[in-house]
Amino acid sequence: MVVSVSVSFVIMVVSAAIPIVHFFAFPISPFISGFVGASIGDLQGERIIYFGLLCAIVLFLPLFLLMEFSGVFGELKWYYSLLISFLISGYVWFGTTIGALLKFWSSKKSR
Numbered sequence: 001m002v003v004s005v006s007v008s009f010v011i012m013v014v015s016a017a018i019p020i021v022h023f024f025a026f027p028i029s030p031f032i033s034g035f036v037g038a039s040i041g042d043l044q045g046e047r048i049i050y051f052g053l054l055c056a057i058v059l060f061l062p063l064f065l066l067m068e069f070s071g072v073f074g075e076l077k078w079y080y081s082l083l084i085s086f087l088i089s090g091y092v093w094f095g096t097t098i099g100a101l102l103k104f105w106s107s108k109k110s111r
């Protein structure tokens with residue numbers, strides 16, 4: 001599970017870091033990282049939900065710290081940084097969970 005979450009996190013960070021491409025890659029990266037992460041960890045059942053939740057938690061702290069202390073997004077109040085981090089983490093939770101479920105259903109169908 002730790003390896004799956006780590007691979008998923010790296011896929012999302014790399015897709016966000018590439019200039020110009022991140023406009024297209026970052027919105028779909030949770031789905032792709034969920035699919036790839038579930039493939040690596042061979043996740044089944046309720047572990048898929050935990051996987052999505054762990055991916056969102058792992059992404060929340062760096063995202064919050066980036067928004068709060070870097071000034072890249074302007075001078076945001078701390079509660080705006082917290083709110084935006086929660087919203088993006090929720091999207092990541094949804095995306096990785098759906099990506100992992102798609103992998104689970106496709107592997108179950110092929111058996």
